[in-house]
Amino acid sequence: GAVVSQHPSRVICKSGTSVKIECRSLDFQATTMFWYRQFPKQSLMLMATSNEGSKATYEQGVEKDKFLINHASLTLSTLTVTSAHPEDSSFYICSARIGPYNSPLHFGNGTRLTVT
């Protein structure tokens, strides 16, 4: 069964509004979670590393004020897309590791965001 749960799976919002995406680790604690973005027919681009109890680490070119990440507990990380615009429409996927650093990442089922 799924070990990383992501919600919602699909969201449509109007331009200028904010959207929150949740990523939960099921039955394990994740001190670190990773947020990826995927454009149609393209690869996954790492957006940020979410660290429980501290600030997220953003990749170069990712606006931290636009993509707010909060990792307030060991089982929940949230990504909030603030003041969304059509160009933010994309597939957002979170992931986490069960176990040590040589464990593979487990991925949520993704959130399809459409900004109209």
Place this chain on the structure above:
Amino acid sequence: AQSVTQLDSQVPVFEEAPVELRCNYSSSVSVYLFWYVQYPNQGLQLLLKYLSGSTLVKGINGFEAEFNKSQTSFHLRKPSVHISDTAEYFCAVSEANQAGTALIFGKGTTLSVSS
């Protein structure tokens, strides 16, 4: 920093034929290597991983991959594909022995299996 190159963006193949999806990586340090599969509008599912040891690794759904350090490759193979193998396949790399590291993905290969 690491990078991954998947040499084929699309691979069409007939059912029951063998297939190879190619992946090359670049890194100045030791790495872990992974193959994931993605079905439409879904997250990624791990097919197999190479951490150390035997260079031939077997994964789920009959897939296997071989790590070749001298050629910096990690090609994915299946001797006989099914229609249900039609999906997007991603090769990924992470730095070995480092906590908290993300995966870096290749651009993906679309495998299309037809009858």
